[in-house]
Amino acid sequence: MKAKQINKIMYSAALLLMGALITYLFNWNEAVLNTLLIVATLVAGYPTFIKAWKASLMKLFSIELLVTIAVIGALIIGEYVESAAVTFLFLFGAFLEGRSLEKSRSSLKSLMEMAPLEANVLRDGIRSVIKAEDVVKNDLVIIQTGEKIPIDGRIISGRGSVNESTITGESVPVSKDENDQVFSGSILEGGYLEVIAEKVGEDTTFSKIIELVEEAQEGKAKTQRFLEKFAAIYTPGIMALSLLVWIVTQDVHLALTFLVIACPGALVISAPVSIVAGIGNGARNGILIKGGEVMENLSKLNAVVFDKTGTLTQGRPAVTTIKSFGISENKLLTMAAEAELISEHHLGKAIVKEAERNGLELVNKPTDVNVLKGRGIKVNLNGDSLYLGNRKGLFENNIDIDAKVNSYAVKQEESGNTAVFVANRNSVLGIISIADKVRSKAANTIHELKSAGIKHTVMLTGDNEHTANIVGKKIGIQKVFANLLPEDKVNKVKACMGKGIKLAMVGDGVNDAPAIATADVGIAMGVAGTDVAMETADVVLMADNLDKLVYMLKLSKATVRNMKQNMFLAIGTVALLLTGVLTKNVNLASGMLIHELSVLVVILNAIRLVQYKPNTIWERLVLRTQQGMRLISRSISVNRNSSSFVNKRRA
Amino acid sequence: MKTIKFQLETLTCPSCIAKIEGALNKEHGVEEAKVLFNSSKVKVKYDSEEVSSDQLEKLIEKVGFPVLSS
Numbered sequence: 001m002k003a004k005q006i007n008k009i010m011y012s013a014a015l016l017l018m019g020a021l022i023t024y025l026f027n028w029n030e031a032v033l034n035t036l037l038i039v040a041t042l043v044a045g046y047p048t049f050i051k052a053w054k055a056s057l058m059k060l061f062s063i064e065l066l067v068t069i070a071v072i073g074a075l076i077i078g079e080y081v082e083s084a085a086v087t088f089l090f091l092f093g094a095f096l097e098g099r100s101l102e103k104s105r106s107s108l109k110s111l112m113e114m115a116p117l118e119a120n121v122l123r124d125g126i127r128s129v130i131k132a133e134d135v136v137k138n139d140l141v142i143i144q145t146g147e148k149i150p151i152d153g154r155i156i157s158g159r160g161s162v163n164e165s166t167i168t169g170e171s172v173p174v175s176k177d178e179n180d181q182v183f184s185g186s187i188l189e190g191g192y193l194e195v196i197a198e199k200v201g202e203d204t205t206f207s208k209i210i211e212l213v214e215e216a217q218e219g220k221a222k223t224q225r226f227l228e229k230f231a232a233i234y235t236p237g238i239m240a241l242s243l244l245v246w247i248v249t250q251d252v253h254l255a256l257t258f259l260v261i262a263c264p265g266a267l268v269i270s271a272p273v274s275i276v277a278g279i280g281n282g283a284r285n286g287i288l289i290k291g292g293e294v295m296e297n298l299s300k301l302n303a304v305v306f307d308k309t310g311t312l313t314q315g316r317p318a319v320t321t322i323k324s325f326g327i328s329e330n331k332l333l334t335m336a337a338e339a340e341l342i343s344e345h346h347l348g349k350a351i352v353k354e355a356e357r358n359g360l361e362l363v364n365k366p367t368d369v370n371v372l373k374g375r376g377i378k379v380n381l382n383g384d385s386l387y388l389g390n391r392k393g394l395f396e397n398n399i400d401i402d403a404k405v406n407s408y409a410v411k412q413e414e415s416g417n418t419a420v421f422v423a424n425r426n427s428v429l430g431i432i433s434i435a436d437k438v439r440s441k442a443a444n445t446i447h448e449l450k451s452a453g454i455k456h457t458v459m460l461t462g463d464n465e466h467t468a469n470i471v472g473k474k475i476g477i478q479k480v481f482a483n484l485l486p487e488d489k490v491n492k493v494k495a496c497m498g499k500g501i502k503l504a505m506v507g508d509g510v511n512d513a514p515a516i517a518t519a520d521v522g523i524a525m526g527v528a529g530t531d532v533a534m535e536t537a538d539v540v541l542m543a544d545n546l547d548k549l550v551y552m553l554k555l556s557k558a559t560v561r562n563m564k565q566n567m568f569l570a571i572g573t574v575a576l577l578l579t580g581v582l583t584k585n586v587n588l589a590s591g592m593l594i595h596e597l598s599v600l601v602v603i604l605n606a607i608r609l610v611q612y613k614p615n616t617i618w619e620r621l622v623l624r625t626q627q628g629m630r631l632i633s634r635s636i637s638v639n640r641n642s643s644s645f646v647n648k649r650r651a
Numbered sequence: 652m653k654t655i656k657f658q659l660e661t662l663t664c665p666s667c668i669a670k671i672e673g674a675l676n677k678e679h680g681v682e683e684a685k686v687l688f689n690s691s692k693v694k695v696k697y698d699s700e701e702v703s704s705d706q707l708e709k710l711i712e713k714v715g716f717p718v719l720s721s
Contacts, residue, residue, distance in 0.1 A: 002717050003660050054715045058674050097663040105689055217689035276689045 003098070006047050010091045013044035017088060037080035045071055045087035070256040070588060077253060085589035086260075093596030100603040104273050107280025107610055108213050114166045114185050115206065119150035122194075132184075135200045143193040149186050152199035152206075154179060160191020167205060168543035169286025208534060209542070212290065213283045217276045219291020223563060224271040238262040245582070253588075254581070261577050261591040266599040270566035273602060277609035278559030286542040287552050294538045297521050298556035300502045304454050304549075305493055307507035307515070308461035308471060309346065309436060311525055312546075315508070317346055317436040319354035320417055323408060324430035330360060332430040336422050338364045339379045339386050347420060348377065348388075350434050372396075374462060374485035376420075387423045390464070392483075399423045405431070413466035435467075443475040445546040450476075452553050456503075458496055460489050460515070489515040506549065509533025509540075523549070554614035562609050566602045573598035652682060655704050657693045657711060658719045662686070667716065674714045678702060 020036040023029070045068070052064035067090050074083035102109075116132045120142040127142065132150040135141060140156075143149055149162070161173040166185040173189050176182060182195055185206035201207065220228075238259065246255035275292040282289045289295055306312050324332040337355030340348035341362060355362060366379035366386075375396065376389015387397055391409075394401060401409075401421075405428050409419040417433035446457055458479045461468045468482035481492050493515045497503050505516050509524025513536045516522030524530075524537035526544030534540050541548045577594060580586030586594070662668075668686040671693055675684035680701025685694045695707055708718045 051715045054713065055670060058670075058714055062670060094663055098661045101663055102661050108690065214687055214690045214692070218685075218687055272689065 006091065007095065009043060009047060010088075010095060013040050013084075013088050013091065016040035016043060017084060020084070034080050037084045038075070040084040041071065041075065041080065041087050044084065044091050048087060048090055066256075066260050070260045073253060073256050074588065079253075082587060082589045086592050089589065089592045089596055093592075093599065096596070096600055097603060100600060100607065101273070104277045104603055104606045104610060105217075105280060107277070107284045108210070108217070111166065111213070111283060112210055114148075115210075116148040116150040116184055120144070120147070133201050135197050137197055137200055139197045139200075141195045141197055143182075143188045143195060145188055145190050145192070147188055149182050149184055149188060149193075149195070151184050151195070151197040152182070152204045153195040153197045154181060155193050156196050157194040158192045160193050161189050163187045163189050165286075167209070167286065168545075169284060169548070170543050170545065205534075208531065209283065209288060212288055212534065212540075213279060216279050216288065216290045216294075217272075219293060221271055221275055221292025221296050221563070223296065223567070224275070224292055227267060227271055227567070230267075234267075254584070257586075257588040257591065258578065258581050260588060261581050261586070261595060262574065266570035266573060266595070266602045267567070269599060270570040270602050271563050273606035274559055274563035274566055274609060277606045278555060278562070278612075281609055281612055282552065282555055285548070285551060287548055287555070288534075288540040288542065289552070289556070290538050290540075294521060295556050295559055297502060298504070298539065298553065299560040301504050301521065301553065302454060303456035303458070303496060303501050303503040304449060305458040305460060305496055305503060305505045305515075305519065306477070307489070307505075307512045308459050308463065308468065310508045311506055312442045312459065312471065312475060312477075313436040313438050315346065315436065315526075317350040317418070317434045319350055319432055320435045321412070321433045322354075322430065323433075325405065325428060327429055329430070330358070332422055333358065333432070334360045334362065335381060335386060335429075336388055336420075336432060338362050339366050339377065339381055339388055341366065342369070343377060345377070346436075347418065347434055351388075351420070351432060354432075385425045388420055390419075390421065394421055394423060394428070397423075399426060399428065401428055410466070413464045414470075416467050416470045418463055418467055438471055438474055439546060441546045445549055446476045448550045449553065452550060452557075454553075456496070456501070458492075460484055460492055460512075462486070486511065486514070490518050493518045504539075509537050523552075525549075551614055555612065558612050558614075559609060562606060566605055569602055569605070570598060652696055653699045653704075654694065654696050655707070655721055657695070657708060657721045659691045659693065659711070659716050660719060662688055662691045662716075670714055671711060671716060674710055675707065678707070678710060681707070 016036055017040050020033055020040060023033045023036060048064045049068050052062055052068040055062040056065060067086065071083045071087055074086065118129050119132045119135045121128055121130055121135060122140040122142055135151050141151055141153065155176060155178050157178060159175070159177045161175050162182060163171060163173045164183060164186040165171040167183045176193070182193065183206060184204035242255045242259040245258050246252060275295055278295060279289050289298065309315055322329045322333055333351070333355050337352045337360065340351050343349065364382050366381050368380040370378040372378060372389065372393050375393030376387060378385065378387045378397070387393060387399065409421070409431055412419045412431065412433045417435045420432045420434060421428050422430045422432060449457065457477045458481070459468065459472050459477045460481050462484050463482055465482040468480045472480040484492065489512055493503070493505055497520065502520050504521040504523055505512070505519035506523045506525055507516055509516060509527045510530055510533055513532065516524060516537055521539060522537045523539045523541065524533040525541040527533040527540055527542065539552060541552070573594065577586055577591050581591060668688050671686050672684050675681050675695060680698040682696040682698065687694060693711060697707065704721060708721060711718055
């Protein structure tokens with residue numbers, strides 16, 4: 001039966017009940033009243049009876065069956081008011097629950113509604129509008145101002161400002177130029193773009209987000225699993241109990257009432273609604289939290305480990321100075337850039353970029369490229385061996401560093417640079433200093449994390465100690481581990497984990513994927529477009545923005561708090577109602593009413609999370625009061641100290 | 652092995668998860684049925700030689716849940 005039909009049935013039942021009420025108020029005729037009530041029972045009960053029947057045909061047990069039995073019982077003993085009220089309330093309750101549940105799930109829905117529908121494609125010189133899902137890889141897609149981008153791709157011509165809020169949760173438009181990446185689901189606010197489709201249909205980042213959130217919403221919280229286990233014992237337990245009630249009291253009606261009221265509706269729904277609303281809120285803000293358990297772990301975090309490069313720093317290192325020994329600086333840079341031309345390493349890229357910026361021509365191609373993980377790169381250039389990298393690599397390749405070169409390198413490092421040694425077979429030819437700017441928000445984020453309950457902050461980096469310590473001090477990180485190889489990071493994360501510590505690892509999700517997988521909660525930041533990171537991490541921050549870390553933490557706390565409120569409410573209501581039933585203070589109809597109301601309150605409470613924003617007026621007020629209290633207590637203790645000081649002097 | 656997703660009307664009671672999954676898992680050719688309660692969808696892995704998607708849809712409707720789209 002379709003929802004619309006059921007709604008019609010509900011309205012007609014409501015009319016019948018109103019008719020019955022009027023009949024009762026004007027004291028017309030008992031027979032008319034009873035007929036109206038019986039008809040109302042049958043009308044309102046019809047969908048429930050059908051469902052119960054269908055389920056039992058499939059040999060499945062259902063709550064509808066319980067209600068049906070209870071209603072038949074009520075009809076037999078002549079409790080027409082009760083039978084009419086119960087069937088109507090059951091229907092009306094489901095209706096309200098459906099409506100409000102939809103609200104609690106509205107975040108994902110509103111996201112899904114942002115899915116692009118049409119695409120403007122240029123094929124063989126002919127422009128045509130086709131369905132977004134019909135675009136194939138390598139199609140040329142044209143996007144004009146105000147249009148939604150239908151695919152993930154690379155801009156080959158044109159420029160514009162793009163609103164990527166569906167992906168990253170940030171509504172400030174980003175300006176995009178040739179060769180930049182654009183994402184399906186974002187909106188071109190101004191400009192004109194021609195884009196080559198790279199990912200289409202279900203492979204786009206946007207589709208992946210939807211899929212991920214859908215799955216995440218089913219990912220059960222520990223509390224939820226506990227509740228389900230509880231419900232599994234609870235349901236048969238209640239059945240046995242109601243049987244006992246029947247045997248003891250010989251009252252079928254009471255036993256049935258007990259059975260129907262004890263149905264754990266609010267209880268089963270209390271945890272999932274909060275989790276779903278919380279996950280939905282996150283998704284709308286570019287924070288993908290993969291399930292209830294992750295949400296719970298997040299709320300308990302007390303330690304955060306950061307990967308430095310790309311997380312605390314901008315991840316766009318640039319060459320600051322070049323020092324050569326014996327050859328010209330341009331010659332050094334040219335050789336270095338030629339060697340690093342195909343390098344994927346961010347330092348290598350910075351060197352190539354610098355060479356391009358200076359207009360240097362890169363002609364020679366390196367051969368025998370040998371990437372020395374965590375050390376550098378060794379190539380054959382123009383028949384000569386060339387090494388680029390750190391001291392560890394120099395040492396292992398038996399290349400000498402004289403004191404002068406070394407003291408220069410140390411000086412560079414002390415001022416926050418990474419020194420890249422460029423050397424031939426036997427000596428250092430020069431040093432290229434590269435620095436990566438610290439993010440402007442980093443210090444503030446660390447501070448806010450601390451005030452949100454993070455006691456330990458750690459930074460991991462493959463960089464030298466000097467640079468690492470400078471960055472760490474600048475932004476207020478407690479512990480710094482430098483000179484790490486990628487595999488060391490995992491060990492450091494393991495070493496930091498321990499009793500009473502809930503640890504999150506924040507990184508870019510690509511280079512530090514193993515460390516992210518090791519931590520209690522792995523967080524990948526700024527990963528729109530990188531599938532690997534989206535898959536391995538527990539939390540994915542789509543935007544390249546540290547602020548989201550604080551938002552995520554506060555959202556998780558609010559969600560878990562909300563879940564606990566709901567559970568308390570649900571368990572409390574059931575306990576109260578059952579006592580009421582057994583003491584005969586609650587009958588089936590009023591019990592049903594209160595039961596449905598409690599379900600509704602639980603859902604409404606969860607809906608608050610959909611709108612949740614950290615730092616609401618209320619939270620600020622709490623924070624202020626706490627600060628105020630601290631100030632007062634401090635001034636009291638200061639007074640006490642000074643008075644004791646005075647006392648001492650007197651003595 | 653094929654995978655299909657059915658969109659249902661808003662699911663309200665968690666007890667319907669067991670109902671739908673139970674009915675589908677009893678069906679021949681169904682490898683795995685999973686109800687995504689919060690997005691009101693059913694994800695079914697099935698062998699298309701033994702059972703068709705139409706049959707699966709009819710089965711879900713027979714338990715009492717109208718399928719909106721697949």
